[in-house]
Amino acid sequence: KNQVEQSPQSLIILEGKNCTLQCNYTVSPFSNLRWYKQDTGRGPVSLTIMTFSENTKSNGRYTATLDADTKQSSLHITASQLSDSASYICVVSGQNSGYALNFGKGTSLLVTP
Amino acid sequence: GAGVSQSPSNKVTEKGKDVELRCDPISGHVSLFWYQQALGQGPEFLTYFQNEAQLDKSGLPSDRFFAERPEGSVSTLKIQRTQQEDSAVYLCASRPDRGLEKLFFGSGTQLSVL
Numbered sequence: 001k002n003q004v005e006q007s008p009q010s011l012i013i014l015e016g017k018n019c020t021l022q023c024n025y026t027v028s029p030f031s032n033l034r035w036y037k038q039d040t041g042r043g044p045v046s047l048t049i050m051t052f053s054e055n056t057k058s059n060g061r062y063t064a065t066l067d068a069d070t071k072q073s074s075l076h077i078t079a080s081q082l083s084d085s086a087s088y089i090c091v092v093s094g095q096n097s098g099y100a101l102n103f104g105k106g107t108s109l110l111v112t113p
Numbered sequence: 114g115a116g117v118s119q120s121p122s123n124k125v126t127e128k129g130k131d132v133e134l135r136c137d138p139i140s141g142h143v144s145l146f147w148y149q150q151a152l153g154q155g156p157e158f159l160t161y162f163q164n165e166a167q168l169d170k171s172g173l174p175s176d177r178f179f180a181e182r183p184e185g186s187v188s189t190l191k192i193q194r195t196q197q198e199d200s201a202v203y204l205c206a207s208r209p210d211r212g213l214e215k216l217f218f219g220s221g222t223q224l225s226v227l
Binding site for chain 2: 044045106
């Protein structure tokens, strides 16, 4: 069973609107969680990293939150732009897993004019 | 270049042929990963190198898959006797070392087996 579950699988929103993507994980003990953005035909690019003690982290119009108690993270995108259309992947590392990373399947976001 | 470079960007091959995919990581990066990504899915781990040492190849789907990084920099992923189910994007990623450093991904090689 995948230790990182993302929802929704896909999402379509109008340009200028906000949206929130979800990531639930079971990786334990937890070390850190990253959100990556993957444009079509490109490799994923890191947006944010959050460790156990962090509740929120912003990167421009992207704001990630983390609740380590419920093992949930969200990525909020404000005032969406057409260029936000991409797949957003949640990646979780465990404290004892060394180099191993746990990837979610991603949420495919389409921003339409 | 400043980023992770992969070649070719696209490869179309016939079933049964061998293919070789190349990854040039960022200079000085110790860790190198290969991932397989099916359409609409997240990357799936294939193998991990620390310098020239292949520390984990548990994700390689079969013995037709072989990866090496002989001098601790460039890596190649070789797939022998390709099958249609091998069709996917193959991503390479590198990072300076373990810890909290993010992965730097290449743009991938889109492999299509006809």
